[in-house]
Amino acid sequence: MNDERSRQLFEEAKKYLPGGVDSPVRAYRAVGGDPLFIQKGKGAHIYDVDGNEFIDYVGSWGPLIAGHAYPQVVRALKQAAGLGTSFGAPTELETELARLVIAAMPQVEKVRFVNSGTEAVMSALRLARAFTKRDRIVKFEGGYHGHADGLLVRAGSGLTTLGIPESPGVPAAYAQNTLTCPYNDMASVKRMFKTYAEGIAAVLVEPVAANMGVVPPQPGFLEGLRQVTQESGALLIFDEVITGFRIAYGGAHEVFAIDADLTTMGKVIGGGLPVGAYGGRREIMDMVAPDGPVYQAGTLSGNPLAMTAGIETIKLLGRPGAYARLEKRAASLAGGLKAAAAEAGVPLTLNRQGSAMTPFFTSRPVVDYESAKTSDTTRFGKFFRGMLERGVYLPPSQFEAWFVSLAHTEGDIKHTVEAAKEVFAGLS
Ligand SMILES: *Cc1c(COP(=O)(O)O)cnc(C)c1O
Numbered sequence: 345m346n347d348e349r350s351r352q353l354f355e356e357a358k359k360y361l362p363g364g365v366d367s368p369v370r371a372y373r374a375v376g377g378d379p380l381f382i383q384k385g386k387g388a389h390i391y392d393v394d395g396n397e398f399i400d401y402v403g404s405w406g407p408l409i410a411g412h413a414y415p416q417v418v419r420a421l422k423q424a425a426g427l428g429t430s431f432g433a434p435t436e437l438e439t440e441l442a443r444l445v446i447a448a449m450p451q452v453e454k455v456r457f458v459n460s461g462t463e464a465v466m467s468a469l470r471l472a473r474a475f476t477k478r479d480r481i482v483k484f485e486g487g488y489h490g491h492a493d494g495l496l497v498r499a500g501s502g503l504t505t506l507g508i509p510e511s512p513g514v515p516a517a518y519a520q521n522t523l524t525c526p527y528n529d530m531a532s533v534k535r536m537f538k539t540y541a542e543g544i545a546a547v548l549v550e551p552v553a554a555n556m557g558v559v560p561p562q563p564g565f566l567e568g569l570r571q572v573t574q575e576s577g578a579l580l581i582f583d584e585v586i587t588g589f590r591i592a593y594g595g596a597h598e599v600f601a602i603d604a605d606l607t608t609m610g611k612v613i614g615g616g617l618p619v620g621a622y623g624g625r626r627e628i629m630d631m632v633a634p635d636g637p638v639y640q641a642g643t644l645s646g647n648p649l650a651m652t653a654g655i656e657t658i659k660l661l662g663r664p665g666a667y668a669r670l671e672k673r674a675a676s677l678a679g680g681l682k683a684a685a686a687e688a689g690v691p692l693t694l695n696r697q698g699s700a701m702t703p704f705f706t707s708r709p710v711v712d713y714e715s716a717k718t719s720d721t722t723r724f725g726k727f728f729r730g731m732l733e734r735g736v737y738l739p740p741s742q743f744e745a746w747f748v749s750l751a752h753t754e755g756d757i758k759h760t761v762e763a764a765k766e767v768f769a770g771l772s
Contacts, residue, residue, distance in 0.1 A: 385412025411751025461610030462490025486713030615657030
């Protein structure tokens with residue numbers, strides 16, 4: 345594979361950007377080699393600056409559920425851009441996207457749009473602390489909730505990839521208010537509540553963990569969290585930045601039938617533009633300024649371009665058959681990969697929830713951070729590079745989700761499985 349131009353651009357980028365990138369996992373540190381510079385995307389395919397074409401399972405890390413440059417989204421964006429990109433004043437588009445989100449997620453009665461998932465979670469925590477008048481939060485090992493201070497404790501995503509347990513620059517006083525439990529371990533959550541009793545403002549959880557690789561909740565886990573928070577007067581916050589409109593139109597609420605008090609969103613609801621959102625029960629959201637005293641603001645929040653991309657994407661997802669199509673393609677990919685690994689004698693544990701999945705290079709069931717880390721990351725690196733050579737673009741880390749989009753065809757899946765067969769054969 346010719347990657348000369350990408351190499352040149354990366355050398356140049358490193359002079360000006362830390363690590364040559366604007367988000368750490370993009371730098372390929374965990375898989376070796378240099379990142380490819382992307383020129384364009386169309387549907388499920390992306391093209392790098394050296395003219396190589398790939399089937400893309402990163403989808404910008406989740407947002408592009410409709411595929412790249414979906415014509416309806418692009419058309420609507422062009423039209424919106426022509427009318428002005430931001431006013432810092434209300435537009436009808438914000439109400440329209442809010443209506444769509446609230447209709448899909450009945451536990452959300454009011455919603456506030458922000459510019460990223462990080463900002464959404466940060467704001468939801470501030471609100472939870474104000475509402476409960478408590479400071480502590482419980483999160484889970486390997487859970488990633490953006491890079492806000494206090495949430496970088498035993499976090500997943502890039503921190504797991506790069507082996508960073510805690511980030512310097514976070515005051516100890518912040519981190520002290522973050523309690524961590526193993527994912528899927530209800531007993532440890534109960535112990536935490538016993539120890540800190542009335543001090544816990546909220547339990548913050550990815551209802552399907554997706555930043556240590558995909559790890560679905562075990563039966564009873566989310567129900568247990570709902571119960572223990574309710575009993576103690578703490579709030580339950582579902583971080584649905586990945587799962588919202590991904591695992592079902594109504595996200596985790598629809599799949600698991602559990603109402604969180606607050607829900608954070610991002611990724612898909614921005615359709616590829618920078619958007620986040622937090623929402624929940626009316627009495628809680630009424631505390632947000634200007635209705636209430638909890639301050640949170642944003643110069644570009646709810647801007648017309650981001651709202652437009654979100655609206656068009658969600659409308660597309662609302663069409664009959666959209667999730668059935670995602671499920672069919674994702675099941676076909678997962679089944680193909682499992683069979684190929686078994687045939688080659690490569691131990692593989694594949695976790696999947698809807699169109700998000702992670703094949704872990706381990707023979708153990710992956711139910712939490714510890715078991716996720718039993719994966720052979722060296723082997724993943726080899727697999728990653730082998731797939732890239734064969735035109736398949738995967739997340740450059742064992743601990744991330746692969747995303748199937750509406751644009752992936754059965755042909756794309758077939759090509760991917762054929763490539764995996766070849767690469768697995770070389771691994772065993
Ligand atoms: C990506 C992610 C975030 C952070 O969102 P950004 O838009 O990257 O700031 C928060 N929570 C979860 C579950 C995520 O996957």
